[in-house]
Amino acid sequence: MNSYGTKFRLSIFGESHGELIGVVMDGVPAGISLSADDFIPALQRRKSGGRGTTPRIEADMPKIVSGVYEGCTTGAPLTVVFENTNTRSSDYSEFRDTPRPGHADFVAQAKYNFYNDIRGGGHFSGRITLVLVAAGVVAKKMLGNINIEATISSIGGIDRPAECKEQMPEVWSKAIEEAMAEGDSLGGVIECRCSNVPIGLGEPFFDSLESQISHLAFSIPGIRGIEFGDGFKAAGMKGSEHNDCYIDIEGHTATNGAGGINGGISNGNDLVFRVSVKPTSSISKTQNTFAFISNKMVDFSVKGRHDACIALRCPVIVESIAAIALVNN
Secondary structure (H helix, E strand, O other): OOEEOOOOEEEEEEOOOOOEEEEEEEOOOOOOEOOHHHHHHHHHHHOOOOOOOOOOOOOOOOEEEEOEEOOEEOOOOEEEEEEOOOOOHHHHHHHHOOOOOOOOHHHHHHHHOOOOOOHHHHHHOHHHHHHHHHHHHHHHHHHOOOEEEEEEEEEOOEEOOOOOOOOOOHHHHHHHHHHHHOOOOOOEEEEEEEEOOOOOOOEOOOEOHHHHHHHHHOOOOOEEEEEEOOHHHHHHOOHHHHOOOEOOOOOOEOOOOOOOEEOOEEOOOOEEEEEEEOOOOOOOOOEEEEEOOOOEEEEEOOOOOOOOOHHHHOHHHHHHHHHHHHHOO
């Protein structure tokens, strides 16, 4: 459904081209300093406008409508909303007949009997990740000294060059420009590292820490996979290569192939996971697909304003879901 969590429960609402989108957060302790300004740095990291991102630029100014009084949380449900002001709904009118390949258009129409809001993808839109970032800001405040940092590790199958400190290496910029020139898109991989995570978070079996992070990761539109520590490489390793040997009484290990989790429980080492982000489905490159109302195959090109690489805006979203998962343990 549209709610998640127990200790820190979220309920999200709204559509991409509706009046507004928002999130209600229950379980926020009283007395946490919070204002609209606290959200701005994280929201700026998700913001569009850079090369390779959508030209649709929204103000994304948070409005706190409940749960804060005189600059501090009250302990009551905290609600934050964002207005949608820069929309072009006419760009989406043809998608009833010809659902976009790779999108939720077809399944949403089938599930909701054509009553779904198709404008901008409606409730399935990546715009809804804005409220996940807002919730992540609050979750990070609740976590205290746990540090969470996500970075892009590859774009279009090209790994970040060794020792490269630039946010956008030239090789990635070139690949994105080439994809855009072809009317196409690229995917990427985001790595997230959480440090100062205490031992003991997570509950076997169904609420393992991996399960909870994975659950939230797949709430981000466009995520196609997740791995922890050595991840899929572990399948080709020997036990002697993958095992993390202890080096002190506090449980620190010489390596971190497990990604900071054993038996579904955090082990005190850095929590490390990676998510794969698919190439943007909305592309102007012509594709041949089926028109369901016209009942024929057609050449199809998506018009409008779309990211060429949605991975560029994902690190702060991945950090947010990690914070939400950790605060629920």
